[in-house]
Amino acid sequence: KRPAGTPDKALARPIGKVGVIGAGLMASQFALLFVRRLRVPVVITDLDQARVDKGVAYIHSEIATLESKKRISADEANRLRALVTGTTDKADFADADWVIEAVFEELGVKQAVFAEIEKFVSPEAILATNTSSLSVEQIGANLQHPERLVGFHFFNPVAVMPLIEVVNTPSTNEVTLSTAMVVAGKLRKNAVITRDTPGFVVNRLLAKLLGEAMHAVDTGTPFEVVNGALDPFGLPMSPFELLELVGLKVGAHVLDTHHAAFPDRFFESTNLHRLAEHGTILARDAKGRVTGFDKKAVTIVAG
Template sequence: KQVWAELEKIVKPEAVLATNTSSLSITAMAEELEHPERVVGFHFFNPVAVLPLLEIVRGERTDDATLATAFAVGKQLRKSSVLVSDAPAFVVNRLLTRFLGTVFAAVDQGTPLDVANSALDPLGLPMRPLALLQLVGPAVAYHVGGTLHAAFPDRFSVSENLKRIADSGQPIVVDDRGNEDVAKLLVVGDEPLTAEQVRQNALDALAQEIRLMLDEGVVAEAQDIDLCMILGAGWPFHLGGVTPYLDRTGTSERVTGRRFLPRGVASLRG
């Protein structure tokens, strides 16, 4: 807020103020400016040179000219831009935090690191959960988790084990020895899960969160979430998108009571 307040006094009236924040509110960041309508979320994904997604976040007072400028710049950068509302952690980080949060919750319960880390392998994701956590950074993951816990405490928990890892500076996945060192930091329960249970819990959490996001209007339709997860999180393209996958496996109807897409759309079973 301080930086933008200082910038606002010296930049041209038509200048756009854009932020790459992964979880903070665009509306809150702009609320004390004289011209909050020029502020927009411009959220890239790591590594930026590889992942083509750009989440363009409209704050409550972001105007059409600012939004159009953001989309034009995104096109010049050869990014695939998706309009999202100013909801906590937007789309990809909200879903990944919920998805991976279930994996780390399994670790907290006492599931061995190697079991939790390999549980999602049948999905064909580009990285295992702990490798992704290391890439994002445990401190960043813990911060985003805290933002979502504050917004949705019933669904997002804050893992003290993740905080221990962040505070220690230990690499999570480097080699077997690295995992052993991390394991020594953890305080866990005595209710370990099987890999299948970890995987199903993660998919159930995805289905529930996607339904809530669609009901909240975070994006316009389920296909926007599919695009975000394929281009920003590496969801396997051959699965046709996360919502068709959840529909085909019956997870959508079991968890939310209905499908995300009409029967026969992006479905191998018709």
């Protein structure tokens, strides 16, 4: 018997082709996962050919890494490469059964992306958004069929992080939810169904950690103390490494969204916005290993 709130898997639509909108870091990572685990054609698009090419090149390089680590055979690598195509023509999405976006994290941008793609996709296609903290219901506000939209939130690095948040809006229907759960299973991820609330569950927790870390720095605690003080938790990364992994701009956006939704519970950080403009907090060696804090970042915070 299904636990209450779990959709009937028998309702899930089969996925014969995947469309990915956005060819940035998150989109390229999950495009690779879709091709690897679903073994169906994956078409990836972005604003221009240069961005598309960069995304496809990333996927090819990750396939080469899997091959060199002997995780996949040369034949398998060739099969996966052949299943990935880049395009700037949305007509290539006409036969996609599952279309997922990871474009710029701004409501108007995502609304426009979905309103446009709905003109090209079949009426049965399921639409998914990788938004990390925007309202999925609002993202679908301009859709003809908002019942086919679901949140499908991956974590970075996609290949390693075991969870997907499946965001169930008041409009999402059971076929859509069921398909999302089945797709997550095929991707070999744990899926949890969350309500459509700011930050869902994971980013609500993450925003607390990162927001408190930035607030400590904003109010005069040196970076080193914050990093050191958090070591006892045994986290795989310090808050500032995690901020850089997530992307400083994305991190600042996540904090802003939480502050706007719950001003009495979450801090905003002007320093994080300044650091995002600068581009880095940590100093690293040629191999990317953290060696300390970036000198300019320290002076930015010191004011």
